[in-house]
Amino acid sequence: MPQVPAATRALRVLRFLAAQPAPVPLDRIARALDLPRSSAYHLITAMVEEGFVVHVADERTYGLGVAAHEIGSGYARQEPLQRIARRPLAELVDRTGQTAHLAVIHGRDVLYVVEERAPGRPPLVTDVGVRLPAHLTASGRAILAALPASQVRALYPDRSAFVDRTGVGPTSLSALRAVLTETRRHGHAVEDGEVTPGFASVAAAVLDHTGLPAAGLAVTYTGPVDLPHLVTEVRRTATLVSNRLRGR
Known part of the structure; x- marks a missing residue:
């Protein structure tokens, strides 16, 4: 099966954010996943648009979005x-x-x-x-x-x-x-x-x-x-x- 780097990175972002007690800054996400800051920004922006990540603008941090919660709820039900x-x-x-x-x-x-x-x-x-x-x-x-x-x-x-x-x-x-x-x-x-x-x-x-x-x-x-x-x-x-x- 061919590798899909963008999909893999997105899933790693979700896993990382799910393990945090609170939303975290972009730089911390980039460091934890060993991503260039620009790549992390574009990836996170796409995930925000799809509802999987939420941007807490006042704090300049990112956390799990409603779409991620819906997936988690579905997993919990099953x-x-x-x-x-x-x-x-x-x-x-x-x-x-x-x-x-x-x-x-x-x-x-x-x-x-x-x-x-x-x-x-x-x-x-x-x-x-x-x-x-x-x-x-x-x-x-x-x-x-x-x-x-x-x-x-x-x-x-x-x-x-x-x-x-x-x-x-x-x-x-x-x-x-x-x-x-x-x-x-x-x-x-x-x-x-x-x-x-x-x-x-x-x-x-x-x-x-x-x-x-x-x-x-x-x-x-x-x-x-x-x-x-x-x-x-x-x-x-x-x-x-x-x-x-x-x-x-």
């Missing part, structure tokens, strides 16, 4: 990712005896969209609809590790971006980069007590057809476990969901 992931997650719970969940990135948070609770296991804070800081969760780290470095830098421009829950976890971009490097090296993400004391998680990224992360898939546990087995099962399930998301 819930394709949730539908694809629910059965593999249930099977993961059966094989591991631990609670499993799926989360998507939302700004600097992860939003939990599926949870399959293991029988007899304690309730977690990862109910559907809950948001948690991405840099503290295994699911979020799995997603962030699969994002371009420029996008991670844009999400965490300074120390104020790093919120705290339990006094543990990265508090700077350099510390987060070290965590993400380890995540990429091992092929999975971990967190231990950084979200809830006494609980730990293992996660892997679910990748879309472009190789970018669509979600983070995780298992949360407490007490002694066969960690290599959990890692293998989580990675296996994330690969399965990735393949199904790509239509394979």
Whole structure:
């Protein structure tokens, strides 16, 4: 299939803007996506005309437009990712005896969209609809590790971006980069007590057809476990969901 650079750039703009907590200046978009300023301006102008981007003139910033919201609403109604992931997650719970969940990135948070609770296991804070800081969760780290470095830098421009829950976890971009490097090296993400004391998680990224992360898939546990087995099962399930998301 031939490449369509303009379409690819437009989609990357939408993905970048969707990850921001507020509209951002044109220069920041251009830097994050490694585009010449003039190219970014013409691309953004076309997207404004089509309603996918809105120009906040008073602030000289750009954010998602109504057309992007309509697409997001349609996606939410159809819930394709949730539908694809629910059965593999249930099977993961059966094989591991631990609670499993799926989360998507939302700004600097992860939003939990599926949870399959293991029988007899304690309730977690990862109910559907809950948001948690991405840099503290295994699911979020799995997603962030699969994002371009420029996008991670844009999400965490300074120390104020790093919120705290339990006094543990990265508090700077350099510390987060070290965590993400380890995540990429091992092929999975971990967190231990950084979200809830006494609980730990293992996660892997679910990748879309472009190789970018669509979600983070995780298992949360407490007490002694066969960690290599959990890692293998989580990675296996994330690969399965990735393949199904790509239509394979």
